[in-house]
Amino acid sequence: MNNHYIPVAKPVARLIEEFNRLPGIGPKSAQRLAYHLLRMPPEQAKALAEAILEVKERVVLCSICQNVAETDPCPICCSEGRDRGRICVVEEPLDILALERTRQYDGLYHVLHGVISPMDGIGPEELKIRELLARLRHNTFSEVILATNPNLQGEATAMYLQRLIAPLGIRVTRLARGLPMGGDLEYADEITLARALEGRMEMKGI
Amino acid sequence: MRAPRVYKTEAIVLKQSKLGEADRIITCYTPYLGKMRGVAKGVRRPGSRLSGHLEPFTHTSLMLAQGQNLDVITQAQTIEGFWPLRQDLRRMSLALYAVELVERFTSEGLENPGLFRLFSAMLHLLGQAEDPESALRFFEVQLLERLGYRPHLDSCLRCGRAPASGGNYFSPSAGGLLCPFCRSEEPIVYPLSVAALQWLRRLQAVDIAEMDSLKIPQPQLKELALRAREYIRYLLEQEIKSAAFVEMLHQEEGRSRAR
Ligand SMILES: [Zn+2]
Ligand SMILES: [Zn+2]
Numbered sequence: 001m002n003n004h005y006i007p008v009a010k011p012v013a014r015l016i017e018e019f020n021r022l023p024g025i026g027p028k029s030a031q032r033l034a035y036h037l038l039r040m041p042p043e044q045a046k047a048l049a050e051a052i053l054e055v056k057e058r059v060v061l062c063s064i065c066q067n068v069a070e071t072d073p074c075p076i077c078c079s080e081g082r083d084r085g086r087i088c089v090v091e092e093p094l095d096i097l098a099l100e101r102t103r104q105y106d107g108l109y110h111v112l113h114g115v116i117s118p119m120d121g122i123g124p125e126e127l128k129i130r131e132l133l134a135r136l137r138h139n140t141f142s143e144v145i146l147a148t149n150p151n152l153q154g155e156a157t158a159m160y161l162q163r164l165i166a167p168l169g170i171r172v173t174r175l176a177r178g179l180p181m182g183g184d185l186e187y188a189d190e191i192t193l194a195r196a197l198e199g200r201m202e203m204k205g206i
Numbered sequence: 207m208r209a210p211r212v213y214k215t216e217a218i219v220l221k222q223s224k225l226g227e228a229d230r231i232i233t234c235y236t237p238y239l240g241k242m243r244g245v246a247k248g249v250r251r252p253g254s255r256l257s258g259h260l261e262p263f264t265h266t267s268l269m270l271a272q273g274q275n276l277d278v279i280t281q282a283q284t285i286e287g288f289w290p291l292r293q294d295l296r297r298m299s300l301a302l303y304a305v306e307l308v309e310r311f312t313s314e315g316l317e318n319p320g321l322f323r324l325f326s327a328m329l330h331l332l333g334q335a336e337d338p339e340s341a342l343r344f345f346e347v348q349l350l351e352r353l354g355y356r357p358h359l360d361s362c363l364r365c366g367r368a369p370a371s372g373g374n375y376f377s378p379s380a381g382g383l384l385c386p387f388c389r390s391e392e393p394i395v396y397p398l399s400v401a402a403l404q405w406l407r408r409l410q411a412v413d414i415a416e417m418d419s420l421k422i423p424q425p426q427l428k429e430l431a432l433r434a435r436e437y438i439r440y441l442l443e444q445e446i447k448s449a450a451f452v453e454m455l456h457q458e459e460g461r462s463r464a465r
Contacts, residue, residue: 024226118299118451119221119306152262152292159295163458 012038064135066111066128068093076109083107088145089132089161091115091154094186095147104197107145110135115153116160124160132161136168143171145200149185150175162203173200211272215239216285218325219264220309224250232260232279234268235308235325240316244270244279259284263291263301265326286326290333299455300342301332303448307346310442311353321352327414339431340422346434347409355441358382359407364391374398376433378440396436402429 008016012034019030037045061067062074069075076082076096086107090096096109112127136144144165148154162172176199217234220241225231228250233243249257259266259282269281291301308325312318328345335341350356361368362385363377375384375395383403389395398406405426412420422430439445 023224026226116451118302118448119309121447121450123451123454151257152298155292156295156298159298163295 065109066113066131067096067109081106085140085142086145087135087141087143088147090147090185091149091157092186098186099147099197102197105145107143112148112157115148116157117153118156127157129161129164133164136165136170141170143173145197146172146174146203147185158203172203174203175200212269212280214267214269215242216322217242217266217268218305218308218322218329219260219262219266220305221262222246222260230260231276233309234266235312235322237319237322238317239314240318241309241312241314243276243314244268245273245276246279246282256282261287263288263305263329265329286330288329288333291329296455296459297332297338299448299452300338301329303446303452304328304332304342304345306446306448307349307438310444310446311349318352321349324348324352324414331414331417335418335420337421339427340420341417343405343422343427343430343434344409344412344414344417344420346438347406348414350437350441351410355381355437356410357406357437359403359410362388364388369400369403371400373400374403376437378437381437396433398433399426399429402426402433405430406433 015034015037016027016030019025019033020027022030025033037048040048058070059068060070060072062069062072062077064073064077067074067076071078083106086105087110088099088105088107089110089112090099091112091114093111096111099105099109110128110132112129112132114122114127116122116124116127135141144161146158146161148157158174162174165172175196215236215238217236220233220235222230222232225245229245229247230249231243232246233241235241246256246260248254249260256279260279264284265286265288267283267285268279270277271280272278288301291297304325308321312321324345328341331341332338357376359369359382361383362374363380363382364384365388367385367387369383370385372386374386374397375389376382376398377384377392377395379394380392383398384392384395401423405422409430435446435449
């Protein structure tokens, strides 16, 4: 490849620009994806476009657990078969999928939509913590499982939540450190996660 | 000097950002290469051998290979994990503030081994000091000193008179003290009490070994924190973001003590 200026058709340039905004996609990958779409049969491209639109139109945040879902409340919050005495707090919706795959947990969830990250200016107010506390106050839970990622921000968030929840007299547990420090929960394999769930431990008060 | 193709360095991790599917860009501070960035591949997957050695404020030994844009971290081994900072939310928040100060004030390729030693000693101190907040005020003073921003506190910057006995003023733009007669010479000045001035001068002179048990009284601690904040804001032209979290924890602790 050379660096000479090559004129790109405007719609293609726009597509490249849009791809470039997505997480994990740099300028090179954006170009590759755009030219791949150009070669795609029209029906397939249309299906992709519709899927994107549908996601924005049909998917909502569950007003109880803050998970992304097609209905509000979401199927997990509505389910009769789940243990309503336990609640598992995660950073992102994808973490719920990872935990569900273990088939080791049948309680409820709460999605924070992020972690405390002081250096990025992200404090507790930016997360769904107020909603969590309201849930804990207005329902009877016997256990809160803190399943934030095993890295610095995840630990900070767990410690912060522990402080807030302790006065409510609910048992607070944290996923066991079977998970290596510094990783992302969404990449954990089922066995590691199942073990981590099994070995969760009480958080000591400060 | 360009680093060789494969090289080793000590480093303290300052921050991480996500890259691609499972990689991270690690920003760290080193004794001889100043601030630097490197790519750590696959560290977001559990089971990565590198990830546990690259968490923020870990003092680590790195092996890097020159890359096209960023160098690639091929090995990492923890020298000191500063465990006490990870188990106590207040100490952790103060350490993050110290880390952010270093991140904002230093540049790539600008060596300052003295600052590196101060920083690593400071992380130790924040983990064990009786009063970590006093230790942090010491760090602010010493960091500014090593970066060439030592404020002039011995006499009034304008008239040269000794500090007034009833209180003086601090001017971030002038970088030091103004007496009550000269305060209007600078557009923005902040009051500086006699007790706070004494503490500031002591923090400029004291050895870090004495900081373990040093405890600045609450009113002066608060005053020094504010003056440091204003001076740093002036120098960087922006806020230290972690300060908001430190402040929030402080207030919540105050409230729960009051209950
Ligand atoms: Zn729900
Ligand atoms: Zn004067």
